[in-house]
Amino acid sequence: MASFAEAAAMRRAIALSAAGIGTTSPNPPVGCVLLSPVGRIVGEGYHERKGEAHAEAQALAAAGPLAAGATAVVTLEPCNHQGRTPPCRQALIDAGIRRAVVAVIDPTSRGEGGVAELRRAGVDVETGLLVGEAEIVLGDWLAGLRNRRPVITWPYLITCHGFGQLPPDTSEARQLRLNADAVLGADGTIREAVPGSHGKGILALQDPPPGDGAAAAAFLYNGGVRRLLLHSGLDVAAPFLDAGVVDHVVACLPYGNASSRPAAEAPWPLLPPGFAITATVRTENFILVDGQPEALSSRPARSLHL
Ligand SMILES: [Zn+2]
Numbered sequence: 530m531a532s533f534a535e536a537a538a539m540r541r542a543i544a545l546s547a548a549g550i551g552t553t554s555p556n557p558p559v560g561c562v563l564l565s566p567v568g569r570i571v572g573e574g575y576h577e578r579k580g581e582a583h584a585e586a587q588a589l590a591a592a593g594p595l596a597a598g599a600t601a602v603v604t605l606e607p608c609n610h611q612g613r614t615p616p617c618r619q620a621l622i623d624a625g626i627r628r629a630v631v632a633v634i635d636p637t638s639r640g641e642g643g644v645a646e647l648r649r650a651g652v653d654v655e656t657g658l659l660v661g662e663a664e665i666v667l668g669d670w671l672a673g674l675r676n677r678r679p680v681i682t683w684p685y686l687i688t689c690h691g692f693g694q695l696p697p698d699t700s701e702a703r704q705l706r707l708n709a710d711a712v713l714g715a716d717g718t719i720r721e722a723v724p725g726s727h728g729k730g731i732l733a734l735q736d737p738p739p740g741d742g743a744a745a746a747a748f749l750y751n752g753g754v755r756r757l758l759l760h761s762g763l764d765v766a767a768p769f770l771d772a773g774v775v776d777h778v779v780a781c782l783p784y785g786n787a788s789s790r791p792a793a794e795a796p797w798p799l800l801p802p803g804f805a806i807t808a809t810v811r812t813e814n815f816i817l818v819d820g821q822p823e824a825l826s827s828r829p830a831r832s833l834h835l
Contacts, residue, residue, distance in 0.1 A: 531658045534568035535630045538602040539659045543632070545575040545584075546604050546666045552578050552726045554710045554755040557670040561588040561603040563596055566627075571595035578728045583608065585617040589624050597625035604663045606635040606656070607643030618643035621652070628653040632663035636674055669756055672776075678746035679757040682709065683766045684779035686815075691795045694762045695781050700813045702760070705779065709758035711749065713737070715765060719749065722758055742772035763796070770801055776822070778804055781815040 531539075539562070546560030553559075553576050561584035563572040572595065574587020582590070585607055589596050601607075607617035607629070621629065621643075629652055635642050647654050664671065669680040684705055686693045694715050695702050706712060709722040711734060719734050721727060733752040737745035746769065749757055759766045759775070769775050780799050800806065804820035811817075 531630055531655055532568065534564060535600065535602055536659060538562040538564055538570065539604070539630065539632060540662065541570075541573070542584075542602050542604050543659070543663050543666055545573060546663075549576050549578075550666065551706075551708050551710060551722060551756065554670075554727065554732065555579065555673075555753040557605055558666055559584040559603065559605045560666075561585045561601060563588045563592045563626075564600045564602060565595065566598055566600075571599055579731050580728055583617050586615075586620055589620055592624075598627050599625075600628040600630060601626045602630045602658075604632045605667060606631050606633065606638055607647065608635070609638060609641070609643040609646055616643065616646075618646045618650075621647065622650045626652060629655070630658050631656045632659050633667050633671070636671065673750060673755045678743070678750045678774055679710070679754045680776045681746060681757045681759060681769055681774055682777040682779065683759040683761075683769070683775050684781060685762065685766070686781045686783075687795060687799070688783060692763050694760065695779075697760065701781060701815060701817065705758055706760075709756045711754045711756075712758045712760045713745075713749075713765060715761040717765060719754075722756075727753075740768055742769035742774050745769070746772070746774045773822075775801075778820040780818040780820065782818070783814065784811070784816050 542560035542562045546558045549558030556576060556579045558576060560575045562570055565571050572588040572592025574584050574591055576584045585603060601621055607621060609616050609618050629647055631644060634656055644654050644656060672680055684695045686695050706722040711719055712722045713719050717739055718736050721732060732754060737748045759769060778800060800820040803822055805823045806818055807821045808819040809816060
């Protein structure tokens, strides 16, 4: 049974892991906090980029000798493979970690991952702590494994003139880019969402084949993209909507009373058919409305026939 201190540390690890969103792909964003035997934080870290130190290695480096006898609280099962960096389970064992508390089990480990090896080495391991909260950050990476495509977000502007591209120089557009790996622009070309954020050459970005949203999404997944932003108008987004591969839409309504007449050119008043409001927030320039596909049971057919 995880202690109160371990649960609190897991929430901190989850928050830290979010610092890797938009930079770790195709790796997962992971956070790790190390607790002393009396529950004091002695080290913490997160994975920032593929090819760089994993969260556990960052935390171990921060803790130094204080890692001996500590508890590792980590949002994803420690890795068990020798890649660009040594396996984290071995680093934890070598540092003298006594106990590990893990939220999400890596679905690619098939029971032969870091947890099994840690137990074999005599480390006390508990799994499944705060899985739902950890998946707030890891969910997109897990969805990518299941669906073999990126999680796709389409922001758009709604005015009295109809639908348009969210202006790229707004704070809202910058915010969305920070949380994406790659942007598919209005001209149909793909680029890194924040130039240089993934390290040189990590994402293999090539313009996707036009026309088929599902094929383009799979193509970009194979290039390492896990979070895709469609920074475009409806023309570029339509094949992805038609294929049912848009996971989030962000409707941006300028506030004030500028839209005094109905948006006659817009195909929908707010959200595409089959999408429901999941959040709204007022930002610097807009009312942002986050929409996601309605639950499968109530989701209508998602063909737009534009
Ligand atoms: Zn690792």
